[in-house]
Amino acid sequence: MSDSPSAPTASARSAGTPKPPPAGIDPRGPRFGAGVTAVLLAVTLLLGTGPAAAALLTVVALLFVLGVTRGVQGTLQGLAFRAWVRPRLAPPAELEDPRPPRFAQMVGLLVVGAGLLAAGLGVPAAVPIAAAVALVAAFLNAAFGLCLGCELYLLQRRWTPQH
Amino acid sequence: MAVHQEQHLSAVAGTLTSLVPAAGSGLVVRAALIVVLLAAASGAWWATAGRAARFRPLRHHPLPGLQRAPGARLTSEDLSQKLGARGTFVQFSSATCATCPQVRRVLKALTATEPGVVQVDIQSEDRMDLVRRFSVYRTPTVLLLDPHGAVHSRTSGPLTPARALAALAQLSPETTRSIDV
Numbered sequence: 001m002s003d004s005p006s007a008p009t010a011s012a013r014s015a016g017t018p019k020p021p022p023a024g025i026d027p028r029g030p031r032f033g034a035g036v037t038a039v040l041l042a043v044t045l046l047l048g049t050g051p052a053a054a055a056l057l058t059v060v061a062l063l064f065v066l067g068v069t070r071g072v073q074g075t076l077q078g079l080a081f082r083a084w085v086r087p088r089l090a091p092p093a094e095l096e097d098p099r100p101p102r103f104a105q106m107v108g109l110l111v112v113g114a115g116l117l118a119a120g121l122g123v124p125a126a127v128p129i130a131a132a133v134a135l136v137a138a139f140l141n142a143a144f145g146l147c148l149g150c151e152l153y154l155l156q157r158r159w160t161p162q163h
Numbered sequence: 164m165a166v167h168q169e170q171h172l173s174a175v176a177g178t179l180t181s182l183v184p185a186a187g188s189g190l191v192v193r194a195a196l197i198v199v200l201l202a203a204a205s206g207a208w209w210a211t212a213g214r215a216a217r218f219r220p221l222r223h224h225p226l227p228g229l230q231r232a233p234g235a236r237l238t239s240e241d242l243s244q245k246l247g248a249r250g251t252f253v254q255f256s257s258a259t260c261a262t263c264p265q266v267r268r269v270l271k272a273l274t275a276t277e278p279g280v281v282q283v284d285i286q287s288e289d290r291m292d293l294v295r296r297f298s299v300y301r302t303p304t305v306l307l308l309d310p311h312g313a314v315h316s317r318t319s320g321p322l323t324p325a326r327a328l329a330a331l332a333q334l335s336p337e338t339t340r341s342i343d344v
Contacts, residue, residue: 045193046193046197048193096264100258101261103258139201140205144212146212150260153260154299154300155301158295
């Protein structure tokens, strides 16, 4: 099964309407990607509050932008997974819907983006705080397969007014 | 057990932090904080996942407004589907739910082997009324209904066939001779 990005490009906003489900992806891909993200975020935390930390967090934010616009399989980590990791693994037992991890990428982008914004407005501590929050989510995803961002989806739906 | 582990880990982290003045570097503090953060996250995950995976009887459910409320019952009109003569698994799924297909497969397989058991899959986005009425905060959440539609127990997160069978056994102990889990 190929996981070519056949997801409709407009689905980021309309994730609530279950149209035809896009082609499944190897669930280990997002986990690998989260592991890479977690390492980058840990290094960001080690760097403290300086411009180097902000620069690295910006890199993470750009990776999230790729994940939101192209899906997790379109991020650099996703491409690395397909090129170097998956050939060494057994075929996946089951495929996964690409929409949940993609939604989680958006949550990650919001967290990291808010941190960078606050840092730009003169709160340097926002960089390590945002990095720490995102690190917890990325770490839980990589280590246990728990998609924390996905869990927020229903909460967000509950808060939005009933149609 | 998780608490002990966490205490142990934070003790280790404490030792690390006390070494810091000697090391004279903020790097060690930050590394120690990262270790503490990830250990705490792991502990929290371990405790929450273990608790969520069990089918909990509704009367012990901590969320307010659920216990014995008249709404703690689902009719076949609510579901536009007939209830199972023995029990009904109602699964709340959503578009961004990675675990839902696995749970759906487990429950579907169960309905094939257990007579009188029905599985209903609810797309949460379409039934926000039920999501609010039953205080569903994450997907997948599975409610187990008795033959009259009263919610007997609920669970969330990944589901094993053994756990689902055990919940069925709790629901109707007299018909569980075939189950050995």
